[in-house]
Amino acid sequence: MKLGRLNHIGVATPSIADSIxxxxxxxxxxxxxxxxxxxxxxxxxxxxDTPAAxxxxxxxxxxxxxxxxxxSTLASFLAKNPLGGQHHLCFEVPDIAEARSEFEALxxxxxxPTRIGAHGTPIFFVHPKDMGGxxxxxxxxxxxxxxxxx
Ligand code: CO
Numbered sequence: 001m002k003l004g005r006l007n008h009i010g011v012a013t014p015s016i017a018d019s020i021x022x023x024x025x026x027x028x029x030x031x032x033x034x035x036x037x038x039x040x041x042x043x044x045x046x047x048x049d050t051p052a053a054x055x056x057x058x059x060x061x062x063x064x065x066x067x068x069x070x071x072s073t074l075a076s077f078l079a080k081n082p083l084g085g086q087h088h089l090c091f092e093v094p095d096i097a098e099a100r101s102e103f104e105a106l107x108x109x110x111x112x113p114t115r116i117g118a119h120g121t122p123i124f125f126v127h128p129k130d131m132g133g134x135x136x137x138x139x140x141x142x143x144x145x146x147x148x149x150x
Contacts, residue, residue, distance in 0.1 A: 001102050004092030007119075007139055008047070008061040012077050013084035016046045016066045023048045023062065035064075038118055042072035045118045063090070063118060088125070090137035096122040099138050 013019040016035050023029040031049035038045050044066040050059040065087060067074040077087060093099040096114055103110060109127035117123030121140045128135040 001099060002094055004094065004141055005058075006060050007090045007092045008063040009086060010063045010065055010088035010090065010135075010137065011084060012074055012081065012087040013064050013066050014078055014082065016044055016064050019064045019066075019084070020046060020048075023064075037068055039068065040115070041118075042068050043074055044068050047118075088135040088137050090123075090139050092139055092141040094141055096124070096138065096140040100124055103138070 011019070020032055020035075024032060029048050029050070033047040033049070035044055035046035037043075046064040048062040048064065050061065052059040065074060067078060074087070078084060100110065100114060103126055108130040111125040111127055114122050114124045117137070117139055119139065119142055121142050123137055123139045126136045126138065
C-alpha cells in the first residue's frame with residue numbers, strides 16, 4: 001500500500017445548509033464549493049477547503065454528506081448520530097487497482113466495486129471492522145486540473 005495524501009474527511013450531516021453556515025461563520029472557511037447530488041451513492045455532497053500548507057497545492061477537504069432520500073446508507077448513520085459527525089477518512093493512492101489488490105491480499109473487506117467518487121476519480125471503501133473502526137475510502141490521486149472541478 002502506497003499511502004498518499006489525506007484527501008478529505010467525510011462528515012455526515014442532517015443539513016448541508018446548516019453545516020455550510022457552521023464552517024463559514026464559526027470555523028472561518030472561505031472556500032466552500034457548490035453542493036451537488038451523488039445519486040448512485042444516495043448522498044448530497046459539499047466540499048469545504050481548508051488552506052494548503054506552504055508550498056502545497058491543496059489542503060485537506062471536509063466532505064459534507066447529507067442523505068439523499070430515505071434509502072441512503074447514511075440514514076442509519078444519522079439515526080445513531082443525530083447531530084452527524086465523522087463518517088470516513090479518504091486517502092489518496094497512485095494506483096487504485098494496485099491498492100485494491102493489496103487490501104484484498106490482506107483479507108480486508110472491500111465494500112462494493114471500485115467506482116467513480118465525488119471527485120470524479122476511482123474510489124473504493126474498506127470495511128471499518130478491518131480498519132481499526134474507521135470506514136476508509138481509498139481514492140486514486142486526481143490528475144492535474146481535475147481536483148477542484150466541483
Ligand atoms: Co469521501
